[in-house]
Amino acid sequence: MSDQPYLIPSAPSQFEEEIKKSVFITYLAHTPNIASAKAFVEQIKTKHSDARHNCWGFVAGRPEDSMKWGFSDDGEPSGTAGKPILAQLAGSGVGEITAVVTRYSGGIKLGTGGLVKAYGGGVQQALKTLQTIEKKITTKLLLELDYGFMAILQSLMPQFGAQEISADYSEAVSMVVEIEVRQVDDFTQTVVNKSGAKVNVTALDKL
Template sequence: MSYPIPAQNTELTYEVKKSKFIACASFADSREQAMAQLASIKQQYPDARHHCWAYLLGNPKTPISAAMSDDGEPSGTAGKPILNVLQHKDVGDIMLIVTRYFGGIKLGAGGLVRAYSSSAQQVIEVLPVKQQIRLEPLNLHTDFKHEQFIRHLTNEHLGVIDKCEYAERVHIQVSLPESEIPAFIATCNNVGIQVVQS
């Protein structure tokens, strides 16, 4: 189950009636990471009036978590429009923050909703994305002589070594993209390496 995620932090400025809206979209796959992005933006623009945000974690079609904040703007005029844009854009693991500098002219509730929506929409349109590939864990039990072979094979199949424990034999936990698992297991079986699927 792969899905698009932000490939890099992207920022865009949008102006309405002298109010400046700075939208920043970035990768976040946990609430902690999303809040760290928010803290970083607050540091970057410490004198801004509002830092409104929304995030969507996991696969955009079936997110594991979503949240938003109006950060002092009238209820429902900032966080909700930002989240609404995210829910229609098919990008997962994303944090979108819109920082507002007030320009002296009130926009009214409808004006705020439009401004936050447009700001979020515009940054998403220029946001580069890449595919997030879910990795599945596998446990291997093998002789010491096969350790280097497994490391090489894991790399070849776009996987990662999660941990390696040494006892009488070597226990290695690897994570691989789902599509690579059958070929990986077949190669292991050919050389007598025992694979246990989690």
């Protein structure tokens, strides 16, 4: 369900390990969309431009929205880096996240199985220390009402977690509130009932 909240990173995470003289550095960051995911990848590539490989994967939206997934082996054998990275991210239940794993090769071949384990394992370890917060899916409503109904509205808003964004106090009151999508129907119904249908509620944006 697109109105359900989901976890996103609240701070970057990093994990480094050495495997058979190859150094693997895993970076995790919050990237709310594909553009920011790609920008983060480029940032790490620039930072480690002397590394042989900067492999990556991202989940640039809701955790289950595979239309916003991406990955790259960046020169490693096909399927040994990008897919294991993405698999860890997709299985974490965290959205809006990008992982870049930088490899400084030590000259000892790890084999395909070793690479899969190294790239996937680095992301797995970084995820263990990742701090997350819950992202609630919100929308905005326009409320139009006479001043006499303000007391009703002000008592109902905290019950449903509605936040005032802006208000125009002229002959009547026009107020824009932000509210979690899951609460819209109940909030609207309650406002209409309590005001005898004298408060007009309009959705300003649809998901």
